[in-house]
Amino acid sequence: MPELPEVETVRIGLSKWVTGRTIATAEVLHPRAIRRHLPGDAHFAAVLAGRTVLDVSRRGKYLWLPLDSGDAIIGHLGMSGQLLMQPAEAEDEKHLRVRFTFTDGGPQLRFVDQRTFGGLSVSEGGAGLPDEISHIARDPMDPLFDDTAFTARIRGRHTEVKRALLDQTLISGVGNIYADEALWRAGLHGTRPTDQLTRPAVARLLGHVRDVLSEAIVAGGTSFDELYVDVNGESGYFDRSLNAYGRENEPCHRCGAIIRREQFMNRSSFSCPRCQPKPRS
DNA sequence: GAGTTTACCTGTACGC
DNA sequence: TGCGTACAGGTAAACT
Incomplete structure (x- = not known):
């Protein structure tokens, strides 16, 4: 995708x-x-x-x-x-x-x-x-992306962190796969309320988002099937580097716990139950 | 006005 | 073999 x-x-x-x-x-x-x-x-x-x-x-x-x-x-x-x-x-x-x-x-x-x-x-x-x-926000790789403004906006929202990552008017370029990967790296469950994230937590998350995106760019993207290819029809190979997305019932690369899959916003979310505990409701 | 849900699409996988 | 169903998910309109 x-x-x-x-x-x-x-x-x-x-x-x-x-x-x-x-x-x-x-x-x-x-x-x-x-x-x-x-x-x-x-x-x-x-x-x-x-x-x-x-x-x-x-x-x-x-x-x-x-x-x-x-x-x-x-x-x-x-x-x-x-x-x-x-x-x-x-x-x-x-x-x-x-x-x-x-x-x-x-x-x-x-x-x-x-x-x-x-x-x-x-x-x-x-x-x-x-x-x-023009309503689409800058992406986090953009030199003009404003970290301070983003932090203020996401902490001012009353929503869940994965929804916020997928909101293209807040931060662009992140979809279901890279949201799950960044959240895994940050040790955050997708339903964590954004207004409870500290500034340093947002900064860490943003750092992980950037790492995931830049590593994936180097790999030429993620291809699960023939649906994504570059202009010459070549697949990317970042799928070999995924830690959460698509790994249901496989062991977490960090702690060994079994990766779970949950329905979220009518799509699948993958996370580690130990590294990414659900917030208390 | 902000937050959330749904419609839009078609090929593939799978159960019966 | 064939049929029905679930699933993949980015965006924007519709809804609460």
Whole structure:
């Protein structure tokens, strides 16, 4: 599942392959893939034809490609989205949703998405930071991320710490996998109330979040199946480094207790019952 | 207004 | 073999 490390891996690959190239055509093969582009697929194709990609940027799990028109292509991978570079003669992928060709006749950019939770749209005048994603907080790897402000905000919330980590308006880029990993490292159960965390506890947690994310970026992300791959179709290998996520009934790497799985926010959470005791209710 | 729940999706695994 | 069901989970709308 694409979280910050996966999206960053895609961003790096994309920027290498599409920066400076001019779009010839943008072909929408499935309307749901551009459902957030309200003017529709004909408009999507028309505003992109002839535009040159200036850069590939990221805010949290969102990507955006500033164009020479001042607009930008916004992309989100959702659960199963992929942005792949493919030679023109390569066979269409089963879940190919959008295809970009370039005036140089080189490799195509293809948006492939099995579950169609992801999507693309064009943001008018969005070459800076598109309005559509301005509500997304900076991610903790961003040099402008404000630790003091984050600490104050999370301690001011009346919610559980895992909910807070998944709240993209508070801190971006963290999803279910890396939230569980950071909480395991911090020795915190996900239901711990945020207003009871001390400042040093928040600082430690933030440090673990950064460690997990940066280690995962180096590994090229986490791939459980073929649903996450980089622009060249290669898997990441951070799944070998997971301590909590997906390890139900396996021994904790730190204390040997059996990792438990619990339902939380309609998804699975994994934690060590000894290292991460539940708070008293 | 803040916090929480639900809908959106489809392929895969599994039990009967 | 085929059918039904549970599950994966990021985001935003809907709800409390």
